[in-house]
Amino acid sequence: MERNEEIMPILEKGQAAIWQLLFAFADSMALKCAVELRIADIIHSHGVPVTLNQIASEIDSPTSPDIPYLARIMRSLVHKKIFTEHHLPDGSDTLYGSTETSRWLLHDAELSLVPMVIMENNPWQLSPWHCLSQCVKEGGIAFQKAHGCEMWDFAAKNPEFNKIFNDAMTCTTKIMMGVVLTEYKDGFNSIGSLVDVGGGTGEMIAKIIKSHQHIKAINFDLPHVVAAAPLRQGVSHVGGNMFEAIPSADAIFIKCVLHDWSDEHCIKILKNCKKAIPPKSGKVIIVDIVLEKENDDLYQDTRMVFDLVMMAHTTGGKERTEVEWKQLLMDAGFPRYKIIKIPSIPSIIEAYPVM
Incomplete structure (x- = not known):
C-alpha cells in the first residue's frame, strides 16, 4: 500500500505531462486565431486595456462576433500570458491589455x-506533420508524402504559398539581422563583395549594406523567388541554383539555408561556396542553429523543435551539433571554423578554406 502511494504521484505527473503535449497544438491554434482576428492590434491601438465588447466591435466580420467564443479564446491567451486581464472593482466588466x-x-x-x-x-504546412511516422518506417520526405512534391517545387508552382513563405522568411530575417549586425558588425568590415545565398527577397543583404555601404551586394536565390523581390538600393538580384554555381565574391553569407538540406546537399552547396570565394582570403558566414545539450537559454526548446520542423518541411534538413557542423565543413573543404554565439536562435559560424 505504501509503495502504491509513492508511485501514484509519479504516474500522475507523467499523465499530466502527456496531456499537455497531447493538446500542445491548441495553443498554436489559439495564437493563429488571435492573429487572424487582429486582437493584439485592436488592444494595442487603444493604448489602454479594453473590454471584450470593444475588441469584438473592431473585429472585421460580416456579422456580430460571437462574444462567448471570443471570451474563451481570450481566457486561454491570458492563461498563456499573451494578454493581461483586469477585473473592474465593481465586477461589472473585464479589461484586456x-x-x-x-x-x-x-x-x-x-x-x-x-x-x-x-x-x-x-x-499546407501542417499536413506533412502527419507523415512523420511514415517517414520513420520507410524514409522519404514528409512534405512530398503530403503534397506529392518537395516544398521548393510546391512554392514555385503555388504563388499564394510562395508569398506566405517569403513573408515568413522576411519577418524572421528582420528579427535575426538586428542581432547579427550588432554582434558581428566588425566581421563585415573587410569584405568588398558579398553574396547572400538563398537570400529570398533581399531583405537581409539590404540590412547588411545599409550599415556597410562599401560592400558590393548580390542577393542570390531561385528565379521565381528573386522575380518577386522588390528593388533594393545597392543590391543586385541574381536568379540561379546554388547546387550548380554561386556568384563570385569576397565572402558568402548563408542564413538558415543549410539546415533545410541533408549533409550531401549541404556539401554540394558549400563546395560551390568555396569555388566562389578567394582561396586564401575568402570566408563563408553561416547563420544557423548549433544544437547543445547543456544550453538552457531562452531559445533552447525552440532550437529542438526546429529540428522537427526541418524533418516535416524540408528535403532531408536537420539542425546540427558542433560535431556535425565540423564534419560537414571538413567534408566540403573548410578545415577551419569559428562559432560565435549570439542572443538569438541561431549562432554565427565562420568557415575558412585554409587553416
Whole structure:
C-alpha cells in the first residue's frame, strides 16, 4: 500500500505531462486565431486595456462576433500570458491589455512574428506533420508524402504559398539581422563583395549594406523567388541554383539555408561556396542553429523543435551539433571554423578554406 502511494504521484505527473503535449497544438491554434482576428492590434491601438465588447466591435466580420467564443479564446491567451486581464472593482466588466509578448503579434510592427504564425499554422504546412511516422518506417520526405512534391517545387508552382513563405522568411530575417549586425558588425568590415545565398527577397543583404555601404551586394536565390523581390538600393538580384554555381565574391553569407538540406546537399552547396570565394582570403558566414545539450537559454526548446520542423518541411534538413557542423565543413573543404554565439536562435559560424 505504501509503495502504491509513492508511485501514484509519479504516474500522475507523467499523465499530466502527456496531456499537455497531447493538446500542445491548441495553443498554436489559439495564437493563429488571435492573429487572424487582429486582437493584439485592436488592444494595442487603444493604448489602454479594453473590454471584450470593444475588441469584438473592431473585429472585421460580416456579422456580430460571437462574444462567448471570443471570451474563451481570450481566457486561454491570458492563461498563456499573451494578454493581461483586469477585473473592474465593481465586477461589472473585464479589461484586456497588451504585454511584451503580444507586441510580437502586431501586423504592421517593424519586428513581428505574425507571418511565421500564419505560415507554420497554414494547412499546407501542417499536413506533412502527419507523415512523420511514415517517414520513420520507410524514409522519404514528409512534405512530398503530403503534397506529392518537395516544398521548393510546391512554392514555385503555388504563388499564394510562395508569398506566405517569403513573408515568413522576411519577418524572421528582420528579427535575426538586428542581432547579427550588432554582434558581428566588425566581421563585415573587410569584405568588398558579398553574396547572400538563398537570400529570398533581399531583405537581409539590404540590412547588411545599409550599415556597410562599401560592400558590393548580390542577393542570390531561385528565379521565381528573386522575380518577386522588390528593388533594393545597392543590391543586385541574381536568379540561379546554388547546387550548380554561386556568384563570385569576397565572402558568402548563408542564413538558415543549410539546415533545410541533408549533409550531401549541404556539401554540394558549400563546395560551390568555396569555388566562389578567394582561396586564401575568402570566408563563408553561416547563420544557423548549433544544437547543445547543456544550453538552457531562452531559445533552447525552440532550437529542438526546429529540428522537427526541418524533418516535416524540408528535403532531408536537420539542425546540427558542433560535431556535425565540423564534419560537414571538413567534408566540403573548410578545415577551419569559428562559432560565435549570439542572443538569438541561431549562432554565427565562420568557415575558412585554409587553416
